[in-house]
Amino acid sequence: xxxxxxxxxxxxxxxxxxxxxxxxxxxxxxxxxxxxxxxxxxxxxxxxxxxxxxxxxxxxxxxxxxxxxxxxxxxxxxxxxxxxxxxxxxxxxxxxxxxxxxxxxxxxxxxxxxxxxxxxxxxxxxxxxxxxxxxxxxxxxxxxxxxxxxxxxxxxxxxxxxxxxxxxxxxxxxxxxxxxxxxxxxxxxxxxxxxxxxxxxxxxxxxxxxxxxxxxxxxxxxxxxxxxxxxxxxxxxxxxxxxxxxxxxxxxxxxxxxxxxxxxxxxxxxxxxxxxxxxxxxxxxxxxxxxxxxxxxxxxxxxxxxxxxxxxxxxxxxxxxxxxxxxxxxxxxxxxxxxxxxxxxxxxxxxxxxxxxxxxxxxxxxxxxxxxxxxxxxxxxxxxxxxxxxxxxxxxxxxxxxxxxxxxxxxxxxxxxxxxxxxxxxxxxxxxxxxxxxxxxxxxxxxxxxxxxxxxxxxxxxxxxxxxxxxxxxxxxxxxxxxxxxxxxxxxxxxxxxxxxxxxxxxxxxxxxxxxxxxxxxxxxxxxxxxxxxxxxxxxxxxxxxxxxxxxxxxxxxxxxxxxxxxxxxxxxxxxxxxxxxxxxxxxxxxxxxxxxxxxxxx
Numbered sequence: 001x002x003x004x005x006x007x008x009x010x011x012x013x014x015x016x017x018x019x020x021x022x023x024x025x026x027x028x029x030x031x032x033x034x035x036x037x038x039x040x041x042x043x044x045x046x047x048x049x050x051x052x053x054x055x056x057x058x059x060x061x062x063x064x065x066x067x068x069x070x071x072x073x074x075x076x077x078x079x080x081x082x083x084x085x086x087x088x089x090x091x092x093x094x095x096x097x098x099x100x101x102x103x104x105x106x107x108x109x110x111x112x113x114x115x116x117x118x119x120x121x122x123x124x125x126x127x128x129x130x131x132x133x134x135x136x137x138x139x140x141x142x143x144x145x146x147x148x149x150x151x152x153x154x155x156x157x158x159x160x161x162x163x164x165x166x167x168x169x170x171x172x173x174x175x176x177x178x179x180x181x182x183x184x185x186x187x188x189x190x191x192x193x194x195x196x197x198x199x200x201x202x203x204x205x206x207x208x209x210x211x212x213x214x215x216x217x218x219x220x221x222x223x224x225x226x227x228x229x230x231x232x233x234x235x236x237x238x239x240x241x242x243x244x245x246x247x248x249x250x251x252x253x254x255x256x257x258x259x260x261x262x263x264x265x266x267x268x269x270x271x272x273x274x275x276x277x278x279x280x281x282x283x284x285x286x287x288x289x290x291x292x293x294x295x296x297x298x299x300x301x302x303x304x305x306x307x308x309x310x311x312x313x314x315x316x317x318x319x320x321x322x323x324x325x326x327x328x329x330x331x332x333x334x335x336x337x338x339x340x341x342x343x344x345x346x347x348x349x350x351x352x353x354x355x356x357x358x359x360x361x362x363x364x365x366x367x368x369x370x371x372x373x374x375x376x377x378x379x380x381x382x383x384x385x386x387x388x389x390x391x392x393x394x395x396x397x398x399x400x401x402x403x404x405x406x407x408x409x410x411x412x413x414x415x416x417x418x419x420x421x422x423x424x425x426x427x428x429x430x431x432x433x434x435x436x437x438x439x440x441x442x443x444x445x446x447x448x449x450x451x452x453x454x455x456x457x458x459x460x461x462x463x464x465x466x467x468x469x470x471x472x473x474x475x476x477x478x479x480x481x482x483x484x485x486x487x488x489x490x491x492x493x494x495x496x497x498x499x500x501x502x503x504x505x506x507x508x509x510x511x512x513x514x515x516x517x518x519x520x521x522x523x524x525x526x527x528x529x530x531x532x533x534x535x536x537x538x539x540x541x542x543x544x545x546x547x548x549x550x551x552x553x554x555x556x557x558x559x560x561x562x563x564x565x566x567x568x569x570x571x572x573x574x575x576x577x578x579x580x581x582x583x584x585x586x587x588x589x590x591x592x593x594x595x596x597x598x599x600x601x602x603x
Contacts, residue, residue, distance in 0.1 A: 002347060010287060013335040038211045039171075047242075067100060073230055077105035106130055112134070150200065180195070235260075442478050464502045466505070492520055503523040525578060560585075
């Protein structure tokens with residue numbers, strides 16, 4: 001159950017729980033925010049700038065003005081989050097080109113078009129830039145929340161690094177980007193962006209405090225505003241959400257324009273606040289440990305102690321992603337959650353049903369013990385009564401020597417019978433529990449049948465029932481003579497007890513292939529089909545037993561069946577209401593020569 005729970009948890013988490021993991025990720029983002037001084041500034045084209053500087057139709061003039069002012073602040077690098085692929089007014093384009101040429105470490109934007117190619121800036125603008133960077137955010141986020149940045153994009157055998165990566169590279173000295181399967185190195189900073197994942201995604205560590213933003217209109221009205229740009233990375237773009245094409249939501253739940261996302265990605269690299277996703281191997285190993293802990297808890301403990309430890313495991317599973325997150329590792333919340341809950345619930349459920357099974361077994365054992373006591377008291381009542389009566393007569397009356405010897409012989413005989421009965425009962429109980437192997441000796445079936453007939457004659461004579469011995473086989477039986485004698489005698493005594501007076505009981509044996517059949521037939525009231533189905537169940541009493549008035553425990557036939565089964569045989573019963581019943585023991589027979597039985601007087 002633990003293994004099934006673990007497989008189910010891992011499969012469900014990796015296949016269906018991305019949204020839950022995102023919600024948990026955003027919660028942890030808010031729980032453990034990043035603070036610190038920003039290394040970048042956003043020069044925004046906001047609503048006031050658009051209103052005072054001619055609106056979107058004057059976008060290139062606004063951009064040229066922004067670059068002219070920004071250059072005066074001596075920033076380390078400048079990134080423009082605008083696509084300049086189409087020709088505009090010649091005068092505006094010329095002015096913008098001059099402003100670009102005067103900007104140090106300029107990075108222009110590029111994006112993929114609908115045909116799968118690159119939409120780059122006009123050649124006149126492109127020639128002024130130190131680099132091109134793509135401006136794509138995470139592809140189709142499930143809930144519109146931007147959490148990751150694709151470090152690279154490839155199309156038509158051309159690769160573009162992200163705008164923020166190029167700005168960071170130039171701000172760090174402009175050295176080439178070094179790649180490895182697990183990360184990239186930019187200006188001596190290793191960025192965890194595995195090459196095995198498409199586009200090398202990097203998780204953006206958004207700053208909790210807003211990145212400083214200076215509207216272009218303020219640069220125009222306040223010349224001193226450019227002083228805040230010195231040695232900073234500057235990102236220029238539209239910050240008015242109604243005018244921005246690319247606007248998403250941060251994990252803090254705030255709507256942000258695309259240029260701000262690029263700035264936060266830059267800050268992630270500049271402050272080296274990277275979030276690394278946990279490897280699948282570590283995640284799986286952690287879940288296995290949780291599952292094993294749950295399994296061992298409920299295997300070695302029970303009751304409140306097991307459930308208390310189970311609660312601790314659940315709390316630990318809920319806290320584990322937060323612990324990882326504090327150390328810069330993103331652990332899928334749904335994985336630990338499902339692994340812990342399914343494992344704990346499965347282990348607790350298994351323990352519950354295992355305990356119930358043990359309880360049922362204990363109750364069954366107790367019931368069997370009570371049945372055994374009932375059987376002992378019933379079967380031993382007759383010899384005990386005889387012993388008690390004989391001893392009482394010997395003590396109370398002055399008997400003749402012959403009568404006294406007769407009484408002593410009876411006590412001796414009945415005590416031996418009682419001892420054999422006790423031993424037989426114990427042997428049958430051990431057989432039922434599988435604690436005893438039956439004897440494997442060869443004995444004559446004829447001797448067993450004749451002995452049982454002789455013992456049952458006094459009971460039959462009291463009811464004037466004649467016991468006839470039909471044809472007897474000379475085959476032997478390999479097994480336990482005393483147990484088989486008990487089974488035959490039980491069938492004979494039942495036939496006599498449950499038959500009306502002045503009727504007949506027949507017993508005989510014969511060979512049927514490799515099997516020996518011992519049949520006992522009476523002329524009683526018979527049984528119907530429902531009774532035949534239940535005849536060998538413990539404590540089941542038939543109508544013939546109730547009609548005869550004979551006391552019985554209803555377990556004799558169940559013991560007979562156990563004995564026959566342990567001899568490799570089976571019981572067969574045929575009965576017709578009003579005409580009688582036939583019980584047949586079918587066991588493997590043997591044609592081997594049976595050794596002579598030692599007389600009881602010499603044993």
